[in-house]
Amino acid sequence: RERLKRLRGEIEPKAPAVPMETAPGQRSEFDGSPYTLADGLTVQTWRHTLCWSRGMHLAGANNTRQTTILTMLRLGFERWNGVPRECVTDSMPGVVDRWECDIPVLNARYVDFAAHYGYTAIIAPRRCPKAKPHVERGFWYHERNLLNARTITSFEQYRELLDWWQREKAMRRPHPKTKRPIQEMFEEEQAHLLSLPGKPYDTRDVYVRLVSATGHVHHETNQYPVPDGHIGERVYVCVSLERVEIVGTRAQRLAEQERLAD
Numbered sequence: 325r326e327r328l329k330r331l332r333g334e335i336e337p338k339a340p341a342v343p344m345e346t347a348p349g350q351r352s353e354f355d356g357s358p359y360t361l362a363d364g365l366t367v368q369t370w371r372h373t374l375c376w377s378r379g380m381h382l383a384g385a386n387n388t389r390q391t392t393i394l395t396m397l398r399l400g401f402e403r404w405n406g407v408p409r410e411c412v413t414d415s416m417p418g419v420v421d422r423w424e425c426d427i428p429v430l431n432a433r434y435v436d437f438a439a440h441y442g443y444t445a446i447i448a449p450r451r452c453p454k455a456k457p458h459v460e461r462g463f464w465y466h467e468r469n470l471l472n473a474r475t476i477t478s479f480e481q482y483r484e485l486l487d488w489w490q491r492e493k494a495m496r497r498p499h500p501k502t503k504r505p506i507q508e509m510f511e512e513e514q515a516h517l518l519s520l521p522g523k524p525y526d527t528r529d530v531y532v533r534l535v536s537a538t539g540h541v542h543h544e545t546n547q548y549p550v551p552d553g554h555i556g557e558r559v560y561v562c563v564s565l566e567r568v569e570i571v572g573t574r575a576q577r578l579a580e581q582e583r584l585a586d
Contacts, residue, residue: 344375345501349516351375351446352408353459354397356388356416359467361476368392369466369486372400373459374408378499379510380462382490384483390418394437394527395565401441402524404510406517411438412446412456420447440525442518462494469493529563541570544586550578 356370368388372381381400385392393416401407413419420428428447438445448455470489476482495507502509533541535554540547543561548568550559559578562569570579 346375347516348376348513349374349406349408349518351410351412352400353412353456354400355414355456355459355463356393356396357463359471361471361482363477365477365479365482367479367482369463370396371459371462371466372397373462374404374510374513375458377509377513378458378462378506379404379513380490380494380506382466382486382494384479384486386479388417389529390431390433391527391529393418394434394525397437398524398527401520404514404517406514406520407441407443408517410444410446412448414448414456415450419445423450437525437527440521442521465494527564528569531561531563533559533561535559543568546584546586548579548581548584554578 352372352374354370354372356368358366358368360366366386368385370383370385370393374380381396381403383396383399385396397411415423415428419431419434421431422429430445430447434445453460470486470493474485476485495505495510497506498504499506499509531543533543535541535550535557536547537555538547539550539552539555541550541559541561542548543563548561548570550570554572558573560571560573562571563583566583568581568583569577572578
């Protein structure tokens with residue numbers, strides 16, 4: 325009993341994170357988290373949260389490639405119809421190449437993306453989730469509300485459920501400070517966001533492929549037809565979430581089709 329008493333006295337509870345409140349339109353936090361659903365289905369959930377209003381953008385994906393990260397950021401800006409002045413992320417691959425003398429070296433394409441949208445890129449310290457408490461708290465709520473007692477058997481079902489839950493549940497919650505609905509505060513914060521650029525950033529994946537003897541190019545588990553006369557040629561396959569564009573060696577567009585499910 326005496327030993328247990330000493331041990332209990334040595335264990336101190338972790339100090340809770342104190343969120344830093346910012347001005348409307350000043351800062352957002354972005355991060356991703358993997359989840360294993362029914363039948364071993366693994367999904368990557370990306371969450372982008374505005375710090376002042378707690379307005380959010382949630383989306384699911386099946387990978388963590390750089391182009392997926394940039395696409396999720398772009399979709400969030402388009403959903404909000406604006407861009408915050410600062411965006412906090414952790415040192416995920418595709419955002420940070422490496423650390424030197426405890427200073428992050430940002431990836432060149434991510435710097436180009438941030439410059440295109442005009443926000444300041446802030447990298448949270450390593451192994452410090454308290455540096456982005458709003459988005460981390462959002463994942464906690466997501467796990468205990470959306471994923472609680474639900475059986476999700478497909479990626480498409482998860483994406484549809486996530487979109488519904490975000491719109492009908494999460495955005496209708498009361499703000500932890502003001503107790504006003506998050507949707508109401510988000511609409512107020514929209515006026516303080518930076519304007520979107522004239523054209524969205526091109527976040528597509530680009531692959532080099534050879535046109536097969538049947539006049540097709542291969543991507544994932546699908547074959548996409550190429551017009552006659554290009555068999556054996558080297559082409560570039562530009563892939564977005566919805567479309568596949570095939571471009572020749574002189575940057576001429578050869579074909580554009582709907583992206584098929586893998």
